[in-house]
Amino acid sequence: MDIHIEPTPRLPMYPQQKTLKASDILIEQICQAYTPDDARRDSIYYWPQPLPTPEAHILPDPLVLFQGEPKASGKARQTLIPLTIQEILHRAPHESQKPSMQIPLGLIDKPESQQQETLVVDLHGSRGALTGGPLLLLGALNSGKGTALQTLLLWLTARYRPSQLICAVIDPNHDLELFRGLPQLAHTGKSLWTDGATDDEVIQLSNYCLELIAQRRKRYNSQRWNDDTFHQLWNTNEGLPIFLLIVSQYQRFTERPMASQALKKLIFSCAEARALGAYTVITAAEVGMRHLSADLLNKISTRISLFINEQQRAEFFGRIYPMDPIPGRGLLVTQDRQAHHIQLALPVMGANETERYEQLKYALKQIHWSQQR
Template sequence: MMSLLHSGHSTRPLFEVAIEQIRAAYSQETARQEGIHYWPDPLPTPSHLLPDPLILFHPGEFDRPATESVHQHPYLAVIPMTRREVLERRNRENIKPSMQIPLGLIDNPEHQKQETLLVDLHGAKDEQAGGPLLIVGAQQSGKATALQTMIFWLVSRFFPEQLHCAIIDPFSELNHLQALSHMYNRQYEHCWTTGSSDEQINRFAKLINTEIQQRRDAFPAQRWNTQTLSQLWTQGHTIPQLLIIISNFQTFSDRHSATIVLKRLTQSVIEARAMGVYLIVTTTETNTRYLPAEIMNKCSTRIGLRLNEQQRHELFGRIPFVPEPVPGRGLIQTPDRKLHHIQIALPLAGKDENVREHHLKTELIDDFHA
């Protein structure tokens, strides 16, 4: 059996060849008749030409940049709608607040299927289902791509008056997004910074804390829970959802003053989740020297991308399986403490990161002028 698998298939993973030969000898129809059901296909296996086969939206006829790339490669769409269709629904529907964000695919072998990976920052079902998101991974592992995909979904789903983003971006990985109207608060103050100075960090924290306090002051008798924000929108009080992103937190580890301010800020944001204030943190490190334990322990959803053995243990504990070391492939631990294989989706298609960023910037500029 082993010699047969190795001959003529040296460039393909062993499990793919084995599955193919099993299927050839034992058809799915025969298996079903005997009460045996195949487990789902593995998550899409990338090649060196296609490091990530998933894109967020289905490419439409008029989505020229994305369509050109899709014709060259077999991309899969996480959302069975074009972005144009999502924008049209946003224009005509009475949208409710939601921080359930489609981010890729998740393996669910317990139910023999793959599902859309939905990150829930708010807690749509109950408070325990939501919470801050932590993404840990080496450089070029897919952290910035995950942020781009989530932001691309949110700005496609919500108008600027319904969603504000505030971002600390030390490496300027999200620089092409900073001109979005969603990056300004209601006083039209820009909420994007590299955080290169303590003054920038202090200003950023003050903007966020002021916004949180304004929400408390606007509804002093309100007892906030997971349903309050949606109820207020229904009553005509469209309080914008506020997403705070601190990218590459490890860059602040040697700046004591900045770290203290950020620790206090994250605590304030976490406590304000019921008021529509949410947190995403990314880092390359899991050691508490680079990421305070107070922050890591509060992140109920954790994603690990291309981690070494020690990092996997610090983030997830002992795990029975290790994902392939390719961009966008990793593990997620959900608030119920379950661990799954995942594949992060690209915001849109493109042969490399520079092309994708250009397409993304063009797409968002078109929105601005629409």
């Protein structure tokens, strides 16, 4: 039976600035008179700080992946990594190399324990299914899916050199187009980025990636693969790079049988080759069997939902959790089956999208330069 789904409404990109209520002013005054430090000394814990919230007119970039240049950081932004991208680039070649697919993506709120922790997504998921593995990022238009992919790929391309990471990207919205120039998005001279405008492009890229995975299996066909084998081979300088597949806006292909069949085959093959160092990230704007079939969802062990409408929330989570239409704000159900609010980080700072575009371009240039040396 076909389930009818209302199209997701476009999220407001510039929310109205909130007017202050009397209670806000009172709270502000109490906080000034009796600071959190005073309260802690009296063994009283304040409500935890709310997650950093992007407000288009006040602080559109409150949470960022890397620290910025000292002069650029005027307002109080939080960063996930207490280092600049240059510092990461400088450190990467000297680190004891372990192909970690643990990626810092944002903050996770745990109000019951008065904590906010770094949200680290583990694409390898070595401690069993619910600890990671293939990632699905679900969210309505303008909820922050493309930006999350930029944050994820910026982290990985800064950490891993082209000999260590091969990344195939299907990107209909061109969210990752700036990354196209990086050698990590090519293999033996062939670009591994496509917007998938034609079925042929999708099929060609899928077949190429399937062949890469098949070669990997063949090359080590006598190997008994377990969760640690890839790490061990990496350490013995076998020259086995991480293979990452990113399929953005998966729902865009579901009405195209040839393209969706090719993509599904590739996603399945990639998900099954996790022990061989193949990882998968998918974004989608629609739930429902028509878009994300049960067999595909079964392959995906980490599911993050950015803002989606109530009906989709009921369908995705089996119940309606409250959610705010804030870019990068979402929900993650953790191993203990608890739903937690999360805020994803921007890849780079910038007061608006144009500034962030330029900053990202600059960050990618730095990656390119440093890895060419």
